[in-house]
Structure formats: structure tokens, C-alpha cells
Amino acid sequence: VSGPEISCLEVWPEIADFIDGILDPTLRWRIELHLDGCERCAAVLDGVRTVLALAADAQMFDLPTGFGVRLKRVLARKLDAD
Ligand SMILES: [Zn+2]
Numbered sequence: 575v576s577g578p579e580i581s582c583l584e585v586w587p588e589i590a591d592f593i594d595g596i597l598d599p600t601l602r603w604r605i606e607l608h609l610d611g612c613e614r615c616a617a618v619l620d621g622v623r624t625v626l627a628l629a630a631d632a633q634m635f636d637l638p639t640g641f642g643v644r645l646k647r648v649l650a651r652k653l654d655a656d
Contacts, residue, residue, distance in 0.1 A: 586653065
């Protein structure tokens, strides 16, 4: 490990846990640091949070099992399409 800075590719495998707030505090801090300096990731995360808010509304906050897995697939598609 050469420092606290991580790449975009290192951010996205952790993002579901990051949003859930169950991520290791050190990793969480490193991701927040990355989002501060990376407009692209910050924008994508914004979109993901919007989708999650809509989904939570639709589900009355009762997210189905496996939601994290589907979220990761959506993210993979988003990043691929870029
Ligand atoms: Zn990034």
C-alpha cells in the first residue's frame, strides 16, 4: 500500500458496503477521499443513491435479499457503458 489514495476500480467493488455503512472505517475514509477528488465517481455515486432512494420508496424500505448483488451488476453496466 503506497498511500491512502485508491483508484476508481478499487472504489466500486466496495460501494454497496460503503452505502450500507458497514465498510471498514479505514477503507471508508479512503473512498471518501477518492470521491472528493474524482468527479466521475462522485457523479455515479450520486446516481446510485438516487436509484436506491427510489427503490427504497417503492419497497417501503424493505429491500429484497440480493439487492447488493443486483446493484453491483447495475454498476458494472454503468462503468462498461462509459
Ligand atoms: Zn474515481
